Amino acid sequence: MEFIDLKRQYQAIKPSVQKRLSDILERASFVMGKEISELEDSLAHYTGAGHCLTCSSGTDALLLALMAKGVGPGDAVFTTTFTFIATAEVISLLGATPIFVDIDKQTYNIDVWKLRSAILSVKNGGVVAAGVPAGLTAKAIIPVDLFGLCAEYDALEAMAKEFKMFLLEDAAQSFGATLGARMACSFGTMAATSFFPAKPLGCYGDGGAVFCDDKDTMDVLKSLRIHGQGADKYENVRIGINGRMDTMQAAVVLAKMEIFEQEMERRQVVAARYSHGLRGKVVVPHVPAGTRSAWAQYSIQCDNREGMMSALKNKGIPTAIYYPKPLHLQKAFAQLGYERGQFPVAEEIASRIFSLPMHPYLEEKDQDMIIDAICKAS
Numbered sequence: 001m002e003f004i005d006l007k008r009q010y011q012a013i014k015p016s017v018q019k020r021l022s023d024i025l026e027r028a029s030f031v032m033g034k035e036i037s038e039l040e041d042s043l044a045h046y047t048g049a050g051h052c053l054t055c056s057s058g059t060d061a062l063l064l065a066l067m068a069k070g071v072g073p074g075d076a077v078f079t080t081t082f083t084f085i086a087t088a089e090v091i092s093l094l095g096a097t098p099i100f101v102d103i104d105k106q107t108y109n110i111d112v113w114k115l116r117s118a119i120l121s122v123k124n125g126g127v128v129a130a131g132v133p134a135g136l137t138a139k140a141i142i143p144v145d146l147f148g149l150c151a152e153y154d155a156l157e158a159m160a161k162e163f164k165m166f167l168l169e170d171a172a173q174s175f176g177a178t179l180g181a182r183m184a185c186s187f188g189t190m191a192a193t194s195f196f197p198a199k200p201l202g203c204y205g206d207g208g209a210v211f212c213d214d215k216d217t218m219d220v221l222k223s224l225r226i227h228g229q230g231a232d233k234y235e236n237v238r239i240g241i242n243g244r245m246d247t248m249q250a251a252v253v254l255a256k257m258e259i260f261e262q263e264m265e266r267r268q269v270v271a272a273r274y275s276h277g278l279r280g281k282v283v284v285p286h287v288p289a290g291t292r293s294a295w296a297q298y299s300i301q302c303d304n305r306e307g308m309m310s311a312l313k314n315k316g317i318p319t320a321i322y323y324p325k326p327l328h329l330q331k332a333f334a335q336l337g338y339e340r341g342q343f344p345v346a347e348e349i350a351s352r353i354f355s356l357p358m359h360p361y362l363e364e365k366d367q368d369m370i371i372d373a374i375c376k377a378s
C-alpha cells in the first residue's frame with residue numbers, strides 16, 4: 001500500500017502528460033515555454049487570485065514574496081511553530097527574525113489570540129525569547145494552512161490591517177481548499193504554494209507559485225524570479241534569484257489540473273470515510289463548518305502513537321509523522337532562545353500526531369483494513 005499513490009494517478013493522466021511533454025521536447029522549449037503562462041492563467045482562474053507567478057519551489061515562492069515586500073534585518077515575521085522548516089527558514093535567510101506562535105488545538109493552525117499577544121509584545125518592546133532582539137518592526141504574518149485546512153483568515157486579515165502588516169498565506173498544503181466562498185491561495189496580501197510531488201497538486205520534481213492581486217507587486221515578483229531583471233534580459237535592476245519553474249513541470253501540473261477537481265472531491269470522500277470509522281477511537285481531524293480541506297494529510301492523534309504506528313507497519317500500512325519536533329525546538333533556530341514548554345499545544349500535538357495514507361485513489365478495501373487495524377490497536 002502507498003502513502004500517496006502517484007503511480008495510480010499517473011495511469012489516469014498518462015496520455016495528457018506524455019503528449020504535453022513530447023510537445024515540449026519537439027519544440028526544445030525547456031525554459032519559460034508557453035506552458036508557464038498557460039499554467040499561471042489557469043491557477044489564477046481556479047483560485048480566484050488576481051495574478052499567479054510560477055517558480056522553482058514552494059520555498060522559493062515564500063522567499064520571493066518576502067523579498068518583494070523588502071523583508072530583511074530588523075523585521076519580525078510571525079508564524080506558527082508547527083510547520084515545515086521552509087516557512088520559517090526563508091525569514092531567517094533574509095536576515096529577518098521568525099517570531100513563533102503556538103497553534104490551535106483543534107485545527108493545528110496558528111492560534112490567532114496568541115498571535116495578537118505576540119504582535120503586541122514585539123510592538124511594546126517585550127521579550128519574546130532570550131535570543132530575539134528588542135526593537136524589531138512587526139512586519140509580516142505567515143499563517144500556514146496545515147494539512148490542507150485554511151487558517152482563520154477573517155481574523156488574520158483584520159489583524160494584518162489593524163497592525164499594518166503584510167499577510168502571506170503559506171498554502172503549500174492547501175491548494176484546492178476553501179473557506180466560505182474563497183479558495184486557498186486567495187487570502188492575505190500574497191499566497192505561496194508548492195507543487196512538490198506529494199502535495200495535493202504536485203509536479204514531477206520541484207515547483208511552486210506565488211499569488212497576489214496587485215499588478216505592481218507582480219511586476220516586482222517577475223523581476224525577482226529572474227535575477228532581478230529589468231526591461232531587458234541583461235539589465236538588472238535589483239538582486240533576485242534563479243527562481244523559474246521548468247516548462248516540463250508546468251506541463252505536468254497542467255495535465256493534473258484536468259482532473260484536479262475530481263481528485264479533490266474524491267479526497268473528501270476518503271476523509272469522510274476515515275472520520276466515520278475512526279471517531280471515538282482516536283482524535284480525528286476537525287474541519288470547521290463552511291470549509292473544505294485539501295487533505296494534504298489525514299492526521300490523527302492517539303495516546304500510544306509508536307505502538308499504533310508499529311501495529312500498522314506490521315500490516316503493511318505506511319504512516320508518517322508531521323511534525324515530530326516544532327520549529328522553536330529545532331537546532332537551526334537555537335540562537336533565538338525559545339524554550340521547551342513555551343508552546344505547549346504544539347509540543348503536545350507533536351508527540352501524539354501521525355498521518356495515514358491519503359490520496360484520491362485509496363480503495364475502500366484498503367481503507368477498511370486501515371480503519372480495522374487502528375480500531376484493534378486502540
Ligand SMILES: Cc1ncc(COP(=O)(O)O)c(C=O)c1O
Nearest residue numbers: 057058059084086087172194196
Ligand atoms: C507548509 C509548507 N511550506 C513550504 C513548503 C516548501 O515547499 P517546497 O518543498 O516546494 O519547497 C512545504 C513543503 O513541504 C510545506 O509543507
